[in-house]
Amino acid sequence: MPNPSRKAYVDTTIIADALLKPGNPKSTAARSALKRYEQTFLPVYAIKEWKAGIVKNYAYFHEKLVQTKSLTRTIQIINSLPEQYWRYRKSTSLEALASAVHLAARTRRRDTPPAANEDRELADRYRLAIASLLIRRWRERRSLTTETIQDLDCYTESPPVLDESGVFNLSPVDCDSETECCLANDLRSKPELLRKMADAIPAASTRREDVQRRQVLRDLGRSKHFQLTPERCRALGDAVFAFFSPSDCVVLTTNLRDHLPLVTAIGKTAETP
């Protein structure tokens, strides 16, 4: 039963879980969590991060299926990617992948590799399933929450489009680099909040995203001439949610570890599904 006094400001992890993890309990949890609130707000910044993150990775997987016409080969390519390029699970077996799309695959012996025509058929099945999922979930994105707010003047929210070669064209993924980030002036107007958030990031952390976020927050708070480029805007990440979350909202996220110090530092709250 939703609590009418509660409002949630939804971060990227929630839409990623709710929309693009079919069959995963995290999807059910994210969708259920959204129903706990009377009002849920999705900032366009979350859509931008979502597209540049999990949507882009789905599109990459899809592109490999188009190129190789082989599920086996696609999995090999993904498994050979360094950790920083592919943070997703690499442990799903080909057998499990086959069984999820094809009833007859369940009768094949576990130790038998798929025949070439079956491998191609599986690649086609996943190619079609991924393309379908991306198109349907893109359409759903703005109806997942009760409202979508805070449009970004410097970002064009274009849908993923299948081009003539059958692969997804996601452009633009980033903001327009010709103009400064439309959030810059609002952020600069409250340097004390930027400083508090920078201080809240654990000083000992050497994680790349922590180091970059802390640096951009400090620089933006210190100098009115510091340009908020698309790369720096992306580095702010979770700090954008903490900063722009309306004061009567909780930030709804699965990543409490990163969000909680930031929101607490500026007198706001965060919750998980």
Place this chain on the structure above:
Amino acid sequence: MSAPVLQFPKRTSGGSETALAPAKPAAKTSEFAGVSIVRAEGTAALAPIPIDVLYPATESNRTELIRALQLLAEAVPALEHARDALRSNDLIRSDHHVHSIQLLLPQLFRCRAIGDGFAAVVNALEIAFVNQGGQPLTEKQIVTVLRTLKELRSRPFVPFDLAQQSIEELEKVGLGVDPVTLGELFDAEPEP
């Protein structure tokens, strides 16, 4: 002079829809892009348009199209029987008919050269059956699958984008049309 008449298939009992019936002797028949155009005097003459002319099949997918239409012609009545059986409270007979559809789906997927829209719908249906895990379909689900297959039979060259509407319809009645493994594949490993 009367206007040209584009002629539609004539059904003959036991015959194929693609069989050509001879044009009426009184009519003047000409060909344009493989289509018989008959200039009829008085009553409209009937000469069938072959199914692969009616649909824009190419050399590469004509065989698949004919095979797919045959399979769909089997699937639709089977689902109608499933729906009717459920309406008569015979769940077991209904499920038996639904199972016969499941066996046709892999064969339909092999006709995917018809187009990605067609293939996406057939794929979604097969994944939905995998995700059902043997659970019988409800009447609402049967009716939706039936509608989807009928649409596919009348528009096998459905564009991929438009095909998503049919897949969304299947989702709305509680059928899981996405492979559950995607939720597993794209689940981030915990950060150190």
